[in-house]
Amino acid sequence: MAIEVRIPTILRTYTDGAKAVEGNGATLDALFADLDARHPGIRARLVDAGQLRRFVNVYLNDEDVRFLDGINTALGENDAVTILPAVAGGSV
Amino acid sequence: MKYDTPLEAVGNTPLVGLPRLSASIDGNEAGAVRLWAKLEDRNPTGSIKDRPALHMIEQAEADGRLTPGCTVLEPTSGNTGISLAMAAKLKGYRMVCVMPENTSEERRELLRMWGAEVIPSPAAGGSNTAVRVAKELAAEHPDWVMLYQYGNPDNAGAHYAGTGPEILADLPSVTHFVAGLGTTGTLMGVGRFLREKVPGITIVAAEPRYDDLVYGLRNLDEGFVPELYDASVLSTRFSVGSADAVRGTRDLLQQEGIFAGVSTGAILHAALGVGRKAAKAGERADIVFVVADGGWKYLSTGIYTAASTEDAVEALQGQLWA
Numbered sequence: 001m002a003i004e005v006r007i008p009t010i011l012r013t014y015t016d017g018a019k020a021v022e023g024n025g026a027t028l029d030a031l032f033a034d035l036d037a038r039h040p041g042i043r044a045r046l047v048d049a050g051q052l053r054r055f056v057n058v059y060l061n062d063e064d065v066r067f068l069d070g071i072n073t074a075l076g077e078n079d080a081v082t083i084l085p086a087v088a089g090g091s092v
Numbered sequence: 093m094k095y096d097t098p099l100e101a102v103g104n105t106p107l108v109g110l111p112r113l114s115a116s117i118d119g120n121e122a123g124a125v126r127l128w129a130k131l132e133d134r135n136p137t138g139s140i141k142d143r144p145a146l147h148m149i150e151q152a153e154a155d156g157r158l159t160p161g162c163t164v165l166e167p168t169s170g171n172t173g174i175s176l177a178m179a180a181k182l183k184g185y186r187m188v189c190v191m192p193e194n195t196s197e198e199r200r201e202l203l204r205m206w207g208a209e210v211i212p213s214p215a216a217g218g219s220n221t222a223v224r225v226a227k228e229l230a231a232e233h234p235d236w237v238m239l240y241q242y243g244n245p246d247n248a249g250a251h252y253a254g255t256g257p258e259i260l261a262d263l264p265s266v267t268h269f270v271a272g273l274g275t276t277g278t279l280m281g282v283g284r285f286l287r288e289k290v291p292g293i294t295i296v297a298a299e300p301r302y303d304d305l306v307y308g309l310r311n312l313d314e315g316f317v318p319e320l321y322d323a324s325v326l327s328t329r330f331s332v333g334s335a336d337a338v339r340g341t342r343d344l345l346q347q348e349g350i351f352a353g354v355s356t357g358a359i360l361h362a363a364l365g366v367g368r369k370a371a372k373a374g375e376r377a378d379i380v381f382v383v384a385d386g387g388w389k390y391l392s393t394g395i396y397t398a399a400s401t402e403d404a405v406e407a408l409q410g411q412l413w414a
Contacts, residue, residue: 059331062365067328084301084331 003031003075006082014042023081028058029071031081046083047071055086099182102142103254105134107262107380112347117364119371127363128263128380129350130255137171137178137202139353139385140255144277145175147250148239149183158237160184165236167191167226169219169274169412170199171385172241177206188236190226192218195412198389218302218412219274220316241275243319251281259380260289267370270363270381272355273297273329276321278382283325294327298362300355300413301331330362337361337413338395338404341387345396353385354395354413 002022007015015021021039025031029047036043046056051071058065059082065073075081095101110127117125132140152158163186166176173189180187187208191199194215203210211229213222223242230238241247255278259266269286271278276297283295332340341357344350363381370377387396393411398404 057331062330062332062336062361064329064331067326082301082331 004080005031005035006080008084010085011042011045011083014039014045025075027071027075028060028065028073028081031075032071057084057086058082059084098136099146099179101136102146103135104258106131107259108350110348110350113343113360113364114367116347117367117371119368124375125367125371125377126379127360127367128266128378129344129348129383130259130380131350131383132255133352133383133386135175137174137206138388139171139175140278140382141171141175141385142178143250143254144241144244144247144275145172145239146179147253148241148244148246149176149179151246151249152237152239153183158185162186163188163233163236165190165226165230165233165238166241167213167219167222168241169222170195170203170389172275173208173210174199174202174206176239177203177208181207188229190222190229192222192412194218196389196392198392202389223316241277245320247275247277248281248284248320251278252285253281256282256285256289260286263378263380265378266290266293266380267375267377268294268296268363268366268379270296270298270359270366270379272359272382272384273299274318274355276318280320280322280325287325294366295325296362296366297326297329298355298359299329299331300337300358301333302412328366330365332358332361334408334413335401335405338408339401340364341395342401342404344383345387350383351387351396352383353387353390354393354408356381356383356385359384 004020005023006020023031023034025034032043032046046053060073061080108129110129114127135142164176164180165188166173167190169192177187189203189208190211190213192215193212200210213225269282273279279297286293337354337358340360341352341354344352344360359381363379367379394407395404398407
């Protein structure tokens with residue numbers, strides 16, 4: 001079950017410059033763990049103490065996961081995840 | 093409909109069903125999910141911003157903040173400035189707009205046409221920078237009146253008193269309301285009204301997500317949240333990239349014949365997102381979304397006639413479209 005993950009410029013140092021990578025996981029948390037196995041260090045930039053970092057926004061099919069189930073949001077086939085640094089109108 | 097003055101013609105816009113786009117939603121074969129467009133481009137200056145602009149001016153007049161001969165100052169990416177400039181012209185105020193330099197030429201021309209003075213703000217930081225520059229100008233000119241759409245409760249108030257009740261009167265079965273998240277005034281005003289009247293209503297925000305070119309210019313510490321914003325009014329929030337906004341704008345034109353601006357394409361993308369979720373869950377949905385303005389001000393981008401969505405997206409690179 002491949003999920004497309006779009007990576008912001010600021011995190012592409014972990015993905016050899018790739019704008020998008022594929023990952024697997026039944027939840028966002030599992031997906032980030034899977035990504036970290038191939039792109040070591042990326043999870044720590046996204047997750048802190050088991051929660052999404054404050055200045056990171058994550059979208060499932062363009063929908064803000066903070067309005068879904070946060071890091072425990074369930075993922076399905078053909079889903080697309082977008083990671084963005086929080087800017088105007090961001091996470092607060 | 094007859095009105096005694098042009099300004100009285102603000103509001104009371106049509107709500108139209110979109111049968112083709114509704115039918116295009118996966119899993120909606122039974123037609124239980126219906127999309128409805130609130131045509132705010134039918135306001136006098138062609139955008140939803142006529143509502144908050146007029147309401148903010150009239151409330152400021154009522155409480156004595158605005159008096160004859162005053163100068164009105166506003167940071168704007170275009171539409172609010174255009175609406176304020178028209179009202180200011182009819183009412184005899186001088187209008188000064190602070191607008192990001194990377195907005196379309198049509199917007200600057202329209203502002204000049206209504207007699208407004210335009211002070212460009214640097215492209216970097218977009219609307220955030222325009223707000224900062226306007227606040228600096230307001231401090232330098234204490235006699236100027238900044239209505240400040242980002243923090244003025246009368247912005248949301250215009251939608252609480254007008255847009256929201258109109259939607260409920262036309263479509264009592266409404267289940268979702270989708271609008272763009274800029275000043276947040278539309279979502280806060282309509283959202284609060286519908287939450288009071290419609291149990292279980294879903295309030296959906298569509299935020300513009302610019303390409304890396306625009307993002308690259310931003311300082312991440314610059315995140316700006318409008319004073320009007322109250323996250324508890326929203327049920328969910330979508331972030332819509334330029335490609336999906338352009339695709340939505342072109343689909344609206346091709347499938348339903350509605351000629352809308354680019355931010356409306358982003359709003360449609362979010363409306364289709366909640367529509368798909370409702371169809372998948374087997375739920376009935378009457379989804380109202382806002383057509384914020386017509387496409388006229390974006391014609392020069394070439395997105396409506398580009399051969400493909402990819403070409404259209406290319407044409408829009410680096411521009412603020414919401």
